[in-house]
Amino acid sequence: RGNYRFEPVTDKVIRYGLGAVKGTGQLAVEAVVRAREEGGPFKSLYDFCVRIDRQRINKRTVEALIKAGAFDAIQQNRASLIASVDRAFEFANATAANAAQVDIFGDSEHGSATAEPELVDATPWGVKERLTFEKTAVGFYLSGHLFDEVSHEVRRFCKREITDLLDSRDQQVIAGIVSDFRVINGQRGRLAIFKLDDKSDSIDATADEALMNANRNTLKDDELVIVSGRLQPARGGFEARFQVQQVWDLASARCRFGKFLRVAVNGKAPDIARLLKDFPARTEQSEHGELVQGLPVRLSMARGGAQVELQLGERAKFFPTDAALASWTAQAEAGKAAVIYE
Incomplete structure (x- = not known):
């Protein structure tokens, strides 16, 4: 249903602009909208590939739309859709060749429509894989949160949510998904700066060089970490920051x-x-x-x-x-x- 730009649907609902999906572009989205307006809603991935202008839309564009969730109303299994893109383009090209043959001979005996093949059978992506691909396509998690997959277990031993952090110098234990991870040169060596997000809220966090090196396989974007440290309250125009002193992955x-x-x-x-x-x-x-x-x-x-x-x-x-x-x-x-x- 989407167009190139974001559009208000109601006072509380905004339809996501297809142009904001990384890997599309205005010409590609306009080709999708034109095909949809001329022939009605798309019925399948094959129907989509047959009807759109394939000179404006390539396989990477289709894959980006799938990862963003634009085909979910047609097929929920995004892994199966991604695995079927090559097959769908081959089917579209064969259908176009058949149609051209009909035009040459003027009757349908020399070219007939081919039944759509089945989608490639593929194991559906797990929550982490689906959301990670979604983030590459739209820049953030749109249909869920990586913390959802582990929250039930994590909350059994890490009760405090980020939004409930105490304004205290005492040690506190929190859990969250790492994002915006970067390393800077501080006064006492290299310093890791990143965000921790547990869906209740997010907070900037820091880890010194020794801790960062000891946990290089855990402290990285899109990974769950459980950390112990102290809250550095907001002051002097700076936001609150969590100084990490211990790090665990879920198994640890x-x-x-x-x-x-x-x-x-x-x-x-x-x-x-x-x-x-x-x-x-x-x-x-x-x-x-x-x-x-x-x-x-x-x-x-x-x-x-x-x-x-x-x-x-x-x-x-x-x-x-x-x-x-x-x-x-x-x-x-x-x-x-x-x-x-x-």
Whole structure:
């Protein structure tokens, strides 16, 4: 429905301008609008590619529109649409060739319309992949927020939202998605400056060079981090800033804040040796010596109304990545495996 520019629909609704999608341009959008006005709403990706002026719109433009969500009313699976762009252009070119043949011979026997092929079967993108592509197309998350995917678990151990930060010099723990990450040269070495956003609010944050280097795989755009630090209140025309002193990704936070993984079993234990081999606890050097990063495991069994939990020993700690938790869950009774935080 969109045109090149943003348009008010009601007092509270604005229709997004297709010209604001990166990779389009005014001529391309005008070609889309013209085709839509002449032939009505597009029925499919193939219908779109057949009807638009392909001299004005190339494959990259179509891919940008898909990533932005412009085709969601036609097909929700953006991954399938992206995988089908080449097929759709081939179909459009074949349809145009058939139409040209009809014009030459003056009858339809020498050129007939071809039935639209199926879209390429592709696994739908997860929330992070979908929103990351969306951000490349429109510049920000439009249909959701990266924090949505993890908020339920994160809020079990990190209760304080950014909007509820206390005006205090005490240490506080918050979580958020990193954005606008950049590095500057400060008075005491290089300094990382970035925004943390947990959907309730966002705040500027800083991390010194040592902390930045120790967490270079975590402190980057579009990544979830859980951080501990102190709030530097707004003063002298400067906005409030959060001085980060510790950083965890979600797996490390599970080790730091989680008590254990509870795994339901009923007559058949998981392949514990294999799981520990695939996802061993991690060791890291600190000023206090070697530290083990791992989550303990308890096996939970129920019989005739009675329940018992078996705590596995220290050697049974594992590093709780998403893949590790999925593997424990797959071997648990009825898929019942959960990190217990309190």
